[in-house]
Amino acid sequence: MLAFRFVHTADIHLDSPLKSLAMRDEALAEVVGNATRTTFRRLIDLCVTEDVQALLIAGDLYDGSQTSMKTARILALEMERLDAAGIPVFIIRGNHDAASKITRELVLPENVTVFPGKAQVVETDWNDHSVAVHGVSFRDPHAPDTLLDRFGPPVMGAFNLGMLHTSLGGAQGHDPYAPCTLAELQATGFDYWALGHIHRRTIHTGTTTVVMPGIPQGRDIGEAGNKSVSLVSVADDGLVAVEERHLAMAQFERLPVECHLLSDWPDLIEALKHALHTARRDHAGEQLIVRPVLTGKTPLAWRAGRDLDLLHAEAQNVAEQIGTLWIDKIELALSAVSNASTGGALEELAQIITQRSLPPDDPAVLEDVERLLKYIPRELRALLGDSQEETAATIVHAMQQGAMEVLARLEETDG
Structure with a gap:
């Protein structure tokens, strides 16, 4: 029987500077630039429509030093929509967020938890089921060393959910960020790891479910194909089911x-x-x-x-x-x-x-x-x-x- 559900996404890159597209076609660059905002609104629609218990954003909500206050207002309004629906939001800062002025200055509603650079755990109840959300944010744009050692042990009797922005063992086109291995994540004893940073979707099932949801909206030909977010369902017995949802414009x-x-x-x-x-x-x-x-x-x-x-x-x-x-x-x-x-x-x-x-x-x-x-x-x-x-x-x-x-x-x- 279903216990609770949540949506897991990462690497939204709101207002990503599309320099390569703009050089070839300004109109196309505008279409793709607006697409990130539209896809974000659809993400919020999904959370409300599916009546999930939480939204998890595993880093890189923003894109570096972008300073669009219009996008900041859009973000605040969408978070307020979730607040009105009684849906909490858990956010960790990735390498791009760490460089963003807006990320540090924006005031968000009380339903939003942004984890600091020191790992913390939030203990809560979703549909009368005990849940512990563990998270840590990047303090700086670069994190060449592992952040996994900052996490505490799993909370006994709870569904333990970790949030980490990481390059894992490394990937082409990605510098090493908070590197760790799949085996190290599984050894933590957590039930689910909500990852971000790599823009290609990967899922590892087992006692610990480890998910890299990929980017929800592609921004150039290097991010071709269907892009996705994860709708995650957890049964009373702790069994995890991950559903791929496509929201890209x-x-x-x-x-x-x-x-x-x-x-x-x-x-x-x-x-x-x-x-x-x-x-x-x-x-x-x-x-x-x-x-x-x-x-x-x-x-x-x-x-x-x-x-x-x-x-x-x-x-x-x-x-x-x-x-x-x-x-x-x-x-x-x-x-x-x-x-x-x-x-x-x-x-x-x-x-x-x-x-x-x-x-x-x-x-x-x-x-x-x-x-x-x-x-x-x-x-x-x-x-x-x-x-x-x-x-x-x-x-x-x-x-x-x-x-x-x-x-x-x-x-x-x-x-």
Whole structure:
């Protein structure tokens, strides 16, 4: 029988500065910027509609040094909505919150508990069931050492729920923040760990349920796919069930466009248009933001690179006609191939490049990847992939594609 329920979310990043999007399309940046607020309102709607016993926000409610008082007022009003519904809110500050002026200055209603930098426990009752909520906030934007040793032992006879903003054992694109291991979390004896920081959803079940809910609203193509929050139900016997809920207003997706052996430019344009219409039809989200990725071997590879602006304009026209479709950018993953198999030195060189490029797991490649990541802004690192292997493969593919484009130019000159 159901004992109580709560909603667990993290990494909302209200008013996240979307610099990379704004440089390409200010209107798109505005859509995504407003989406974080809309998704937050939907989060509150979910809590009220489902009549949960609490809302848990495991860090990074804000985004760094953003100082929008309009958003601060929205936050206060939404918290008051929960207060009127009798729903308490438990918040820990993450690395972005620690840098936020608003987070420190905003006065919230009494139903909101913001844990300090010293771990504390709040003992309460949810539907006549004893619950102990343990939490600790970041004092500073960086927390290279574990915070797990600041937590006290579980409260006897209560459902013990821990809140921690952590990179766990580390993840691609994320610096180490309050690192710890899954085994260490499970060894605490807590019943549920509400985590935040990593933007990809993961769930570990067992005696201790450990959940990283992921980001509720994607902000760029590196956060593609469905985003979620967790609706958690706890039975009388302590059994935990975690339900994934999607609230995002806008969704990012990479969109493969097959161009294999297309030799006429109108056919390539038609393939692009067809892919865009199909994507909009197949995704139910209100706003769909796509990055078309043209793939395959085609004699149009070099021209596609040269006329990338024309491809984008064609895609933009389709998007404007649909109205709820946006183009992030056009990405080329095309391999050059001649209209006629003439052989010769260029074709032989193309085969060498295709067959003998360095594998992504080559030590030299991995070493170069680590060196490159040091020079890429933190917020852009995930665009290369979410693991060392993905990032290496992305870079190797880009190198190979560049080489093939050079060959295509040579072929144009030779022809």
